[in-house]
Amino acid sequence: MGDAVVGVVANPLSGRDIRRLVTQASVFPTAEKANMIQRMLTAFDAVGVHRVLLSTDLGGISASVFRAIERRRRQDVRWPEVEFLDGQPIRQTAQDTVDAVRRMVTAGARVIICLGGDGTARVTASAVGEVPMLALSTGTNNAFPAVMEATIAGLAAGLVATGAVPADGVVTRVKLLEVRAGDRAETALIDVAVSTQRHVGTRAVWDPATVTQLFCAFAEPDAIGLSSILGQLSPVARHEPHGVTARIAPEAPARVLAPIAPGLVMPVGVRDIELMSPQSAYPVDARAGVIAVDGERELTFEAGERPTVRLRADGPRCVDVSAVLTASARLGLLRRPPGVRPTTSCTHRPLGGTHDRHGGAESSDPGATAERLPDDAGDP
Amino acid sequence: MMRAIRDFEERVHAEFATGEIPGFVHLYAGEEASAVGVCSNLDDRDTIASTHRGHGHCIAKGVDVGEMMAEIYGRKTGSCHGKGGSMHIADLSKGMLGANGIVGGGPPLICGTALAAKIKGTGGVSVVFFGDGASNQGTTLESMNLASVWNLPAIFVAENNGYAETTSSTWSVASDNIADRAAGFGMPGVVIDGFDFFAVHEAASEAIARARQGGGPTLLEMKFTRYFGHFEGDQQTYRAGEVDHARAELDCLKRFAARVTETGELTRSDLDAVDAEVATMIDQAVAEAKAAPPPAEADLLTDVYVRY
Numbered sequence: 001m002g003d004a005v006v007g008v009v010a011n012p013l014s015g016r017d018i019r020r021l022v023t024q025a026s027v028f029p030t031a032e033k034a035n036m037i038q039r040m041l042t043a044f045d046a047v048g049v050h051r052v053l054l055s056t057d058l059g060g061i062s063a064s065v066f067r068a069i070e071r072r073r074r075q076d077v078r079w080p081e082v083e084f085l086d087g088q089p090i091r092q093t094a095q096d097t098v099d100a101v102r103r104m105v106t107a108g109a110r111v112i113i114c115l116g117g118d119g120t121a122r123v124t125a126s127a128v129g130e131v132p133m134l135a136l137s138t139g140t141n142n143a144f145p146a147v148m149e150a151t152i153a154g155l156a157a158g159l160v161a162t163g164a165v166p167a168d169g170v171v172t173r174v175k176l177l178e179v180r181a182g183d184r185a186e187t188a189l190i191d192v193a194v195s196t197q198r199h200v201g202t203r204a205v206w207d208p209a210t211v212t213q214l215f216c217a218f219a220e221p222d223a224i225g226l227s228s229i230l231g232q233l234s235p236v237a238r239h240e241p242h243g244v245t246a247r248i249a250p251e252a253p254a255r256v257l258a259p260i261a262p263g264l265v266m267p268v269g270v271r272d273i274e275l276m277s278p279q280s281a282y283p284v285d286a287r288a289g290v291i292a293v294d295g296e297r298e299l300t301f302e303a304g305e306r307p308t309v310r311l312r313a314d315g316p317r318c319v320d321v322s323a324v325l326t327a328s329a330r331l332g333l334l335r336r337p338p339g340v341r342p343t344t345s346c347t348h349r350p351l352g353g354t355h356d357r358h359g360g361a362e363s364s365d366p367g368a369t370a371e372r373l374p375d376d377a378g379d380p
Numbered sequence: 381m382m383r384a385i386r387d388f389e390e391r392v393h394a395e396f397a398t399g400e401i402p403g404f405v406h407l408y409a410g411e412e413a414s415a416v417g418v419c420s421n422l423d424d425r426d427t428i429a430s431t432h433r434g435h436g437h438c439i440a441k442g443v444d445v446g447e448m449m450a451e452i453y454g455r456k457t458g459s460c461h462g463k464g465g466s467m468h469i470a471d472l473s474k475g476m477l478g479a480n481g482i483v484g485g486g487p488p489l490i491c492g493t494a495l496a497a498k499i500k501g502t503g504g505v506s507v508v509f510f511g512d513g514a515s516n517q518g519t520t521l522e523s524m525n526l527a528s529v530w531n532l533p534a535i536f537v538a539e540n541n542g543y544a545e546t547t548s549s550t551w552s553v554a555s556d557n558i559a560d561r562a563a564g565f566g567m568p569g570v571v572i573d574g575f576d577f578f579a580v581h582e583a584a585s586e587a588i589a590r591a592r593q594g595g596g597p598t599l600l601e602m603k604f605t606r607y608f609g610h611f612e613g614d615q616q617t618y619r620a621g622e623v624d625h626a627r628a629e630l631d632c633l634k635r636f637a638a639r640v641t642e643t644g645e646l647t648r649s650d651l652d653a654v655d656a657e658v659a660t661m662i663d664q665a666v667a668e669a670k671a672a673p674p675p676a677e678a679d680l681l682t683d684v685y686v687r688y
Contacts, residue, residue, distance in 0.1 A: 012556050013571060018583050021568040021590065021598055029563070030556050059556030092603070198643050199578035202570075288643065302642060 003050040004162040007104030007131075008037055009097055009124060011116035012059025014139040018202040024263030025140045033115055033138050034064035036150035040113065041065075041079040043154030047333075048162045049080045053107055055100035056086045083107075094123045101127035110161040111319060113153065118144045118225070118294040122189050125176070125316040132160060132171045134319040140204075141225040141261055141295050143190045148321060155334075156324035164333050170323040174238060175217040175278075176315035179291055181299055181307035188293035189316075191216045191227045192309050195290045195297060203296040206261045208248060208268045212286055215245045215276060215309045225295050229258040234273050243276035243311040247285070281308040381420070382412040382577065382633055383655055385436040387662045388445060389608070392435070392452060392466075395666065396612045402454045403465045408436035410607035410623075413632035414539055415440035417580025418507060418600075421588045425504035427475040427493040429486030431539075432467045433606070434479025437509050443471040449665035455672035461683060462675045484517025486510055487536065491523050494532035494597075505591045507535040513544025515558045524599065528565040533591035535584070536599045539574065541606040546618045562599035574602030575630040578639065604630075 015028030037054065044052060056062040062084055069082055085103050090096055097114070101124050104112050111132050114124040117139015124133055134157050135145035146153070159165040177188040194213040195205055205211065205226065218238045219230035229248070230236070233256055236244045252269030259265050276282060284291070284307040291299040291307060301307050328334055389409040396405055408415070411433075419428065419440035430437040438448055443459060451458030452466045459469050470478030477489050490506035497504035514520050515538050527534040538558040542549055555561055562569025568587075573579050580602065587598035605626040609616045640646040681688045 016557055016559060016569075016571040018570050018572075018586065020562075021570050021583065022586050027560060027563040027569065029560065057556075058550050061556075198645070199582075199639060201576070201578040201582040202572065203579075300639075300642070302644075 003108070004048060004158070005051045005053060005107065005109050006044060006049050006157050006161045007053040007101070007109035007112040008040065009055040009100045009104070009112065009114045010037060010057065010061045011097060011114070011120040011138070012057040012061055013092070014116035014120050017140060017204050019140045019204050019206060019261050022206050023261040025261060028138045030060045031064065033061050034068070036115060036136070036138070037061070037065050038068050039150040040154030040157070041082065043151045044080050044158045045078065047155055047158035047164065049158045052080050052082045053104045053109055054082055054084050055096070056084050056090065057096065058090050058092060094119070097123045098127045105129050105131050111157040113157050114145070116145065117142055118190060119296050121145050122187065122294045125189055126187060128316050130317060132167065132317045132319050134321065143220070143223045143225045143227050144294065146321065152325070153321055156319055156321040159324050159328055159333060160319055165324050165327045165331070170320050170327055171317050172239065172320055173313070173317050174315040175243065176312045177215055177217050177243070178310045178312055179293065179299065179307055181291065181301040181305045184299060186291070186293045186299050189217060190225070190294050193226050193292040193295070194284050194286050195292055196286065197290050197297065198288070198300070200290060200297045200300060203298070205292045205295055205297060206264060208258065208260055208266050209250060211248045212289075213245070213247050213284060215243065215282060217243045217311060219244055224259050224262065226260065228260070229256060229268050229270060230273065232256050232258065233270055241278055241313065244273065245276050245282055246270050246273040276311045278311050278313050281310050283308050381416045381440055382636065383658045384445060384661065385409070385412045385415065385439050386633060387658050388435060388439060388449070391662050391666060393608060393612060400670070401452055403467070405452065405466045405612050406433040406610065407608040407612065408433050408606070410605055410626060410631075411539055411541060411574065411602070412436055413577040413580050414537065414574050414602040414604070415509070417577050418535070418537055418584040420581060421585045422475070422505065422507065424475065425497065425502050427477055427490065427504065427506045429477040429489040429506070429508040430479045431486060431509055431511055431514065432479060432481055432483070433511070434467070434469060438469050438471070438476055438479065441476045442474045443469065443476050445661055446665045446668055449669040450672050453669040453672070454674055455669055456675045456679065457668070457672040461679060463683060484510065484514040484519040487520045487523030490534050491526050491532060494527065494534040495530060497533055498530075503592050505533040505535060505588050507537060509537045509539055511544060512538065512540040512542070512549040512553055512558060513547070515553060515561070521561070524561070524565045524567070524597065527597040528567050531594070531596040534597040535587050535591060536597065538599065538601040540601055540603050543610065543618065545610045548618070557601055559599055559601035567597045567599055569599040569601065571601050571603060574604030575626070575632045575635065577632055577636045
């Protein structure tokens, strides 16, 4: 087993689109994205991650983390070694995320965490291959990434990366929707929507009146975004093998109130609800329009192209944070022998025997009396 | 409209090199989708304020192209009778408050016109275009604060072309996106691909409609590249490659043409006809400007605040 390496890719542009204007979506500050990464670094160190690969950006996230590392170094407080993935052009497009994730995969990352919204998770998923990913929300409409404390996500990612918690049962493969129009293809993790709009424009879809057809890999009753339309009518869980599709029409007899975007709850007419079987190609009715993947208009199509949508079972492998920490509790991985006074500057703690490179360090501490969890795990 | 701006700027670029045009010119080529995408949502009730790079905003708000060219040539037939030049083209009859030689000079002006529109109940909206350099000016930040406090129908359009003169915005703007600053003033801030006419038009349409309905100000940030230097004659030693890339891959006119022909909204011959019409208009504007007389001695005492 090589070094325990975790990759972290952060999208500087997530949480910036037009939904700030047309809905009450919040702006996710750059400073908070950088803080989240720092909190993860603390968590990584606590569970024995050796090296972290971090994406670089022109948005100030990586620069802020770099400054924090320098400050920490002066204070003689240690984080894992952080390698900034610089030296390649930053285009300020989704390609930056793809490039960073590919480098992480090549460099042997065992878990890749992405910070962004549904769009960032979708792009990360396209490049992550077989490496488990963990999507954390810093975006707008987040049906896929978890809204969760970064420290906890960092602990879970670290426990999987070190092998302390075996991937079986805590890393699960998710479904994927594939849409094809002519020779072009896109994938979506949650939903594919067909819109009557003609242009990609500002990308977001916030008016259900423009949507004519919807395909969902899963539709959770408590989701935000387009999948919420079917989440209340025909819920499909992430782990179920099938998906669900329907036609959206204002005059349809079945109507549902759906939270399409933050601060936007709209009545939507739905008909022809049908479960999607894996691998079958479902045709798009419209002759021309735009296809939105995970809520973002991405693919325009014209007459004659007849796009199709297919549910695939071979999506990315995703880390289930709750399952990892439940396993950790069962295995006692974060318990400490009496008397240990852990700090982030101390050597990495051996976990579950899989990384016992400093074996015996704890037991040599005299006067130990109490079990403690790392008291700095939540320190930003 | 975007073609008119592009041709106008390309022509001024060529003519300036002959030495016939007095003063300085700062060209807008590459940024057309911003001016046109925003101004195509405006009407006669609305006003705009601009920057030293103002030709595109003027054309998009309907200022006469012939008068603009004459103004740049310093001719009596110009928008300001040849006394303003490139950086002061204004036409109040069109709601164009003026190009502005002062960096950050525009935002306070539109707070004034937006307040007037609000008090008079005209439904008018005011828009200011400013650059990434001006985004750091106190006047800009104060105006955003004022617009928010007074809930003015004001739209702040940050045209982030990446450089304040020759200083990269990554060195001079403390936040990654200028739009992020909107949060501090309690207004929505949106980042937009400034090369994409449809994205700009859609975002501006939402922001302007919201302002008309009393929803208050919005900050829109356009990200793009200017094709020419900061001013004509700028050696541009501070950047390399990105302009060629933008012209080849991102250009707003190319993307617009590709898109509307793909959807069948326009044909290639429709676009060619527009291009030909624009070329004639620009030729005529230049010929007329060159033929027009400069202001006479007697004009020295007109268009001034003090009566002599």
